[in-house]
Amino acid sequence: MTAPDIAANNASPGALAGWMENPVRLVVEQANYAYSASAPTAPNFTLGPVTFSARQREIVGILGPNASGKSTLLRVIAGEVKALSGRVELDGKPPADLPLRDRAQRIAMVHQESNLLFPLRVWEYVLQGRYPYGRRLRFENEADCLMAEKALAQVGAEHLTDRPMDEISGGERQRVVLARALAQQPQILLLDEPTRYLDIGGKVELMRRLRGLSQENRYTAVVVTHELNLAAEFFDAIVLLQGGKCIAAGKPEDVYRRDLLEEVFRTPLEIEKSASGRPRVILRGDSGEQAAESSQGE
Amino acid sequence: MRPLTPRRISWICAGLAAILFVIVVFSLKVGAYPIAVVDVAKTLVRGAIGHWNSIPSSDRLIVFGLRLPRIALGVLVGAALSVSGASFQALLRNPLADPYVLGVSSGAALGAIISLAWLPHAAWTMQALAFVGALLTITAVYFLGRRGGQLDSTTLLLAGIIAASFLSALIMFLMTTVSGRDLRGMAFWLMGDLATPATVPLSFLFIVLLIGIGAIYTTASDLNLILTGEREAHHLGVNVARVKLVVYVGASLLTGLAVSVSGAIGYVGLLIPHVIRMCFGSDYRLLIPASALGGAIAVTLADTLARTIVAPTELPVGAMTAAIGAPVFIYLLRRRLA
Numbered sequence: 346m347t348a349p350d351i352a353a354n355n356a357s358p359g360a361l362a363g364w365m366e367n368p369v370r371l372v373v374e375q376a377n378y379a380y381s382a383s384a385p386t387a388p389n390f391t392l393g394p395v396t397f398s399a400r401q402r403e404i405v406g407i408l409g410p411n412a413s414g415k416s417t418l419l420r421v422i423a424g425e426v427k428a429l430s431g432r433v434e435l436d437g438k439p440p441a442d443l444p445l446r447d448r449a450q451r452i453a454m455v456h457q458e459s460n461l462l463f464p465l466r467v468w469e470y471v472l473q474g475r476y477p478y479g480r481r482l483r484f485e486n487e488a489d490c491l492m493a494e495k496a497l498a499q500v501g502a503e504h505l506t507d508r509p510m511d512e513i514s515g516g517e518r519q520r521v522v523l524a525r526a527l528a529q530q531p532q533i534l535l536l537d538e539p540t541r542y543l544d545i546g547g548k549v550e551l552m553r554r555l556r557g558l559s560q561e562n563r564y565t566a567v568v569v570t571h572e573l574n575l576a577a578e579f580f581d582a583i584v585l586l587q588g589g590k591c592i593a594a595g596k597p598e599d600v601y602r603r604d605l606l607e608e609v610f611r612t613p614l615e616i617e618k619s620a621s622g623r624p625r626v627i628l629r630g631d632s633g634e635q636a637a638e639s640s641q642g643e
Numbered sequence: 644m645r646p647l648t649p650r651r652i653s654w655i656c657a658g659l660a661a662i663l664f665v666i667v668v669f670s671l672k673v674g675a676y677p678i679a680v681v682d683v684a685k686t687l688v689r690g691a692i693g694h695w696n697s698i699p700s701s702d703r704l705i706v707f708g709l710r711l712p713r714i715a716l717g718v719l720v721g722a723a724l725s726v727s728g729a730s731f732q733a734l735l736r737n738p739l740a741d742p743y744v745l746g747v748s749s750g751a752a753l754g755a756i757i758s759l760a761w762l763p764h765a766a767w768t769m770q771a772l773a774f775v776g777a778l779l780t781i782t783a784v785y786f787l788g789r790r791g792g793q794l795d796s797t798t799l800l801l802a803g804i805i806a807a808s809f810l811s812a813l814i815m816f817l818m819t820t821v822s823g824r825d826l827r828g829m830a831f832w833l834m835g836d837l838a839t840p841a842t843v844p845l846s847f848l849f850i851v852l853l854i855g856i857g858a859i860y861t862t863a864s865d866l867n868l869i870l871t872g873e874r875e876a877h878h879l880g881v882n883v884a885r886v887k888l889v890v891y892v893g894a895s896l897l898t899g900l901a902v903s904v905s906g907a908i909g910y911v912g913l914l915i916p917h918v919i920r921m922c923f924g925s926d927y928r929l930l931i932p933a934s935a936l937g938g939a940i941a942v943t944l945a946d947t948l949a950r951t952i953v954a955p956t957e958l959p960v961g962a963m964t965a966a967i968g969a970p971v972f973i974y975l976l977r978r979r980l981a
Contacts, residue, residue, distance in 0.1 A: 423878060449880030456878075462736055462870050463925035468644040473868055477880040482928070483864050485646040493644065506644060529879070 370565045371399045371422070371533060375431035378421050392417045394431055395591040397584050401532075401563040404555065406576035406597075409586035410610055415569040418586065419535050422567055424448050435533060449477035453526035455536040467505045467513070467521050471496055474528030496527035499558060516547040523551075527558070534559070534566040540575070548572060552579040573610075573626045577601055578619065585609060598624050652929050659936035663718070666940055670947040671710050675955055678702060715845050716837050716904055717946045717960070718939040719852055721911055723901040725938025726856050727894035728912020729919075729930055733866040734890050735785070736873075737796045739976060741913035742777070742898040745799075746806030748909070750780025751895075751902035752833060753810050756817050759829075770843060770851075774899030780806055781895055835908030835961020837946050843904075851900050856935055859893040862886045863927040870925070908961045910968020911938050917975065 375394040392414040399405045407415045421428050424440025433439055440448055453474070461470075474496065475489040497503050500520040505513055513521070519539060526534055536555075540548040552575050559566050570576055576583060576597070583600040585592045587609045593600045601624035603616050613629040671683045678686075686706045689698050698706075724742060731740040731747075742748045754776025758768040784806050788799030818829055832839060841848060865886040868876035873883050901908070915937040916930060923929055942960065945967070949958040 425874070425877065445877070445882055446880040449878060452878070454875070454878040456872070456875055460872075462732075462738060463920060465871075465925065469924075469926070470871075472644075472646060473871070473879060476864065476868060479864070482861055484648060484928070490644050490646060 367400045367402070369398045369400050370436060371405075371567070372432060372434045373397050373418075373422065374433075376421055376428040376433045377431055378417060378426060378429055380417075380426075390414070390417065391589050392421070393590040395584065395586075395594070396431075397582060397594040399565045399567070399582065401565055402559050403581040404559055404566040404568060404579065405582045405584060406580040407567065407569045407584045407586065408571070408573065408576060409592075412588075413586040413609075414589040415586055416537055417589075418584070419454075419537055419567065419569055422533075423452055423454050423535055446477045449529060451532045453529040453531035453534050455522055455526050455534065455539055461510055465510045467497070467502070467508050467510060468493060470510055470521060471524045471528050474525040477529060492530070493524075493528050496524040497521075499527055499562075500524045500554060515542040516544070516550075519543060519547070519551065520554075523554075527562075532563075532565065534564050536566065536568045536570075538569055538571065540570060540572055548575060555579070573601075573606070577623045577625060578621065598622075601626065647926050647928055652932065655923055655929060656932050656936060659933060659940065663936055663940050663943070666943050666947070667714055667718075670714050670943055671706055673947060673951050674705075674710065676701075676705055678705065712840055712845065713837050713946065714943055715849075716841060717943040719845070719848055720837070720901040720905045720908060721915075721938035721940070721942030722935035723852055723855065723897040723938075724908060724911040725915040725934040725941070726859060726912075726931055727897040727901075729916035729927070729934045730859050730866070730890045730894040731781075731912070732916060733870050733927065734887060734894075735788070735794060735796075735799060736870065737794075737799055738917070739796075739800060739913065739972065740803075741910065742894070742901075743807075743907060743909035743911075744913060744972070745781065745784050745803035746810060747777045747780045747784070747803075747895065747898050748902050748907040749807040749810035749814070750776040750778075751899045752776070752907050753814050753817075754899070755903050756814050756829075760817050760820065767843065770848075770900060770903045773903035774896055777895040777898040777902070778892065780810065781891055785891075831959050832906040834959035835906045835964065836959040837905050837942075838950075838957060841904045848900060848904065851896065855893045855897040855900065856931065859890055859897075860928075860931050862889055863931055866890070866927040870927075906959075906961060908942065909965045910972065911941055911964055913975075914968050914971055915941055917971075 374396050376396075377392055377394045379391040395418055397405065407418055409415050420426050421433060422440065424433075424443060427439070427441035433441070435451060440452060443451070471493040472485050472489060475485055475492060476483070478489070479485075494503070494506075497506060500523050502517060502520045502524055505517055505521060510518065510521070519542065523539070539555075540551055543551060555566060555568070556579050558564060568576075568580065580597060582595060583597050584594045585600050585605070592609055593605060601616055603614065606616070606626065607614055615627045615629060617625045617627060619625045668680065668683055671687075672678050672680055682702060683706065686698050686702050689695070690703075690707060695703065727747075728741040731742065731745060732738055751773040754772035754774070755769050758772040762768045784799065784802045785794075787802035787806070788794055790798050814833065865876065865881045868879050868881050869883065869886065877883050916934045919930055919933045919937050923933060942964070945963040946960040949960045949963045952958065
């Protein structure tokens with residue numbers, strides 16, 4: 346099945362015209378991966394076949410409990426490792442086959458944590474995002490600085506430009522890390538638990554910003570997260586993983602089914618519809634004795 | 644936003660080169676037979692334009708025969724150690740990395756001693772074996788310093804210290820077998836000593852130095868990104884494996900070069916890059932050339948002190964650098980753990 350086929354199958358006839366203006370950018374089809382500590386032994390971890398696709402301006406959330414393969418899937422999409430079989434394509438090309446610099450001009454990764462060895466100022470850090478656009482030993486020019494300034498403005502961090510990275514708060518830092526990714530001028534943004542060290546206000550702010558940025562700059566974004574409700578509220582599609590298997594993939598309202606989520610996250614919960622029509626997960630702490638016991642038993 | 648420009652690098656390096664020049668003149672002047680600065684200048688100018696006969700013969704012997712070669716050796720060793728220290732710090736993502744602390748200097752020293760003990764008359768073997776010793780040691784320490792596939796900074800430092808003590812044991816063993824030789828000379832050399840002139844032409848050593856530093860400098864932009872993490876660097880388009888290969892080989896070459904002519908001078912590779920960072924920031928495009936000049940300044944100064952502080956007796960320069968370097972190492976370690 347080719348990319349247009351998938352798009353056409355999933356969409357109503359009216360949406361076909363929309364597809365013409367907004368082509369599918371990222372295709373992940375039956376992609377799997379396995380790795381082991383030492384090559385000849387059986388793999389320690391297997392990521393089963395995963396299928397989904399994403400267009401420009403779309404945000405895909407990868408959800409699942411710990412060790413479900415979320416980060417591994419992100420690495421496969423980033424081209425850091427090549428899928429063992431199946432297809433991963435970014436605008437028709439497998440990311441793992443692209444030369445490193447070309448890849449860095451298309452794909453930007455925002456990492457879980459970024460600990461610096463030596464003090465660096467915010468602008469120096471953001472300018473690193475311009476690396477893929479230079480030759481081997483490069484010096485940044487005027488245009489690079491403009492791009493870095495623009496990236497900082499887009500995340501609302503212009504006022505941090507001259508501050509040292511180790512003196513800004515966790516939320517500010519996360520914005521700066523995002524700004525470096527924006528300075529890469531990518532087509533696709535990959536974020537590995539970007540909300541991890543943020544308070545609730547910071548989480549909502551980051552999600553809102555991500556939403557706005559992908560609309561404005563036509564980014565496709567793939568976000569690994571543990572935030573069920575934020576994902577439902579802000580993302581266009583959800584990929585649900587468990588133990589390396591893809592349990593479900595699709596729109597939030599299709600994936601957020603009570604039985605499915607209770608099984609995957611092993612916790613009693615209820616699902617409501619929010620005012621925006623998006624599903625909302627409510628965790629049940631009190632009435633879940635039976636479920637709690639069964640999950641302890643495992 | 645003030646990105647680093649080649650012009651800024653040139654200015655800072657020119658400033659450091661000027662300081663180095665002043666120190667070199669000072670070092671030519673002082674010693675058991677002091678020479679007036681004016682005479683040092685006259686001798687240098689006359690030597691430079693080839694008017695050898697107009698220089699008083701005593702000045703000629705002391706300046707060109709004794710002090711200048713020793714200073715040149717100090718410049719060479721300081722630049723080599725300091726650049727290899729800066730390189731190891733980036734690659735191993737460890738601010739306490741240094742060829743001496745990691746045992747790489749001991750590996751190079753073992754190589755050099757093997758060549759002294761068994762191949763005393765073969766040219767270049769000392770340099771070649773010192774390089775091989777350095778490369779093997781850093782490879783071993785790198786793999787011993789990993790824990791669960793990740794480089795662990797504490798394990799890495801311990802691996803380096805263990806490697807250094809093991810290699811020192813081998814060196815001691817070899818030294819007892821060469822009893823006929825001048826043991827005091829060897830012990831001195833092990834501590835780090837610039838008094839013995841190199842058996843290889845200085846010009847050759849400087850060419851190797853420039854090749855080593857040049858190779859590492861081609862990866863300066865990459866090292867900046869590797870400092871923030873190998874995976875992040877990879878995602879920004881850095882070919883991490885290639886950079887590691889170039890820099891490990893380059894830094895081992897520089898360490899081998901330095902140790903083969905001067906023994907194991909400690910802490911230069913640790914301290915100088917840190918001082919340069921404090922003054923000018925941690926951008927490797929500036930840090931590498933500035934560290935080379937800073938290391939040259941430091942070792943020349945330390946050696947001048949070592950040969951004048953308790954004159955007429957001379958101290959090994961390694962004793963000087965360790966006496967200053969070890970406390971600073973402790974300070975950096977405590978600050979990092981705090």
